[in-house]
Amino acid sequence: MRADFVHGTTYGSGHINDTYCVSFDQAGLLRLRYIFQRINTRVFKTPVELMENISRVTRHSLQRLQEEGNPESWRRTLTCIPAIDGKAYAVDPQGGYWRVYPFIERATGHDELETNEQAFQAAKAFGNFQKLAAGLGGKRLHETIPDFHNTPKRLEALREAIEADICNRAAGVKQEIAFALSREADCRRVTDLIASGGIPERVTHNDTKLNNVLLDDVTAEGVCVIDLDTTMPGSALYDFGDMVRTAATNKKEDDTNISSLAVRLDRFEALVQGYMAAGESFLNPNEIGNLAFSGKLLTLECGIRFLTDYLKGDVYFKIKRNDHNMDRCRNQFAFVAAMEKEMREMERIVAAQAGIGVNQMAVA
C-alpha cells in the first residue's frame, strides 16, 4: 500500500476477532479505509489453513463476479490484501496473525433489522454465497473448527462444564441447564440425518448471523458476505438456522427484556423467501423439510454454547459486562421456547413457499 496512515480505531460488534478500521491517504487527497483483523488463535488454532480457505473462496468469488461482468465486483466479495511476502496474512513479533481487507463502503452489518426487505436481502445474499461456494473446485476445505455445529457434541461439552463447574456457577443456573438437557433429541436430529446421508455436506458459511452480511445503505441489497473464518464443509441448515436465530427475533441476542421476546413471523417469511430465491435450485426435500426446525436448533445450540462458556468462566466469547453470557443464553432459550410455540406456523410458511404440503415438513 503506497499511502500514509491517517487513523485507526476498533470496529464492529463481532465476538471473536480483534477488528480495526484503518484509514490511509495519498497527498491528503485519496482516502481509503481498510479492515485490519487479528485472528483469534485461541478459537482458530490453524490460522494458516484458515487463510488458505479464505483465499480460495474469495478468489473464486471475485473470478465469478468478474466473469458475470458485475460492475462492482471488488465490493461484492472480501478480497485479501497480500503482505509484502505475498501471503494473505502477516505474523507480528508477538505471534499474532493479521489480515487486511478493503473496507466495504456504503454498506452496514446490522445487529437488528428494521424491515422485512432487509431480511429478504440478507437471506438471499447468504443463499447466493452458498451457491457460489458450491462451484469451488479442488480439495475439500479445511475444517477451521472441527465439529463446529455438531450439536450433540456441544451438549456433551456443556455436560463436562457442569461436571467440572470450575467457577462454582452451576447451582445458580439450574433452570437453564435443565432446559438444555431436556432437548437432547432435538440436538441429534440434523447430525443423524447427515450421518444417514439424508442431508448432504456442502460448503457453507456456518456463521450467518445478521451482522455478517453487509447490506447496501441505499438499496438494502445484500452487498457482501463477510466473516469467512468458518466457511468449510457443513449443512445448508446451519446457515439458514443461524439467520433465523438473529433475524426472526424482535430482540438483540443479549437483550435482557425477554418477557416480550417473540418470533417475528413476517421476518421469518422474508428469510424463507430470500433464501429460497437462491437456494431452491439446490436444496433437497430433507433440507427444505427442516428449514423451520433449523432456526430452533441453531438457537438452542448457541444458547448451549453461551451457557457452557459462562460455566467455564467466559473464556470464548468476548463479554462486555458481568453475566453477559448468561444474558445471551437466557435470551436464546426464550427464543427457542417461542419458536416451539410457533413451529407449526413456521412450517406452514416454508411449505407454502416451497409449494409442498405441510405434512411433508419435519414437524418438531
Ligand code: ADP
Ligand atoms: P468477528 O469474527 O469478530 O465477528 P467480523 O469479521 O465479523 O469479526 O468483523 C467484525 C465487524 O467488522 C463486522 O460485523 C463488520 O461490521 C465489520 N467488518 C468486517 N469486515 C469488513 C469489511 N471488509 N468492510 C466493512 N466492515 C467490515
Ligand code: GN1
Ligand atoms: C460468534 O464471530 P461472530 O461474532 O460473527 C461465533 C458464532 C456465534 C456468534 C453468537 C467462530 O460469531 O458461532 O453464533 O458469535 N463465531 C465463532 O453471536 O464461534
Ligand code: MG
Ligand atoms: Mg462477525
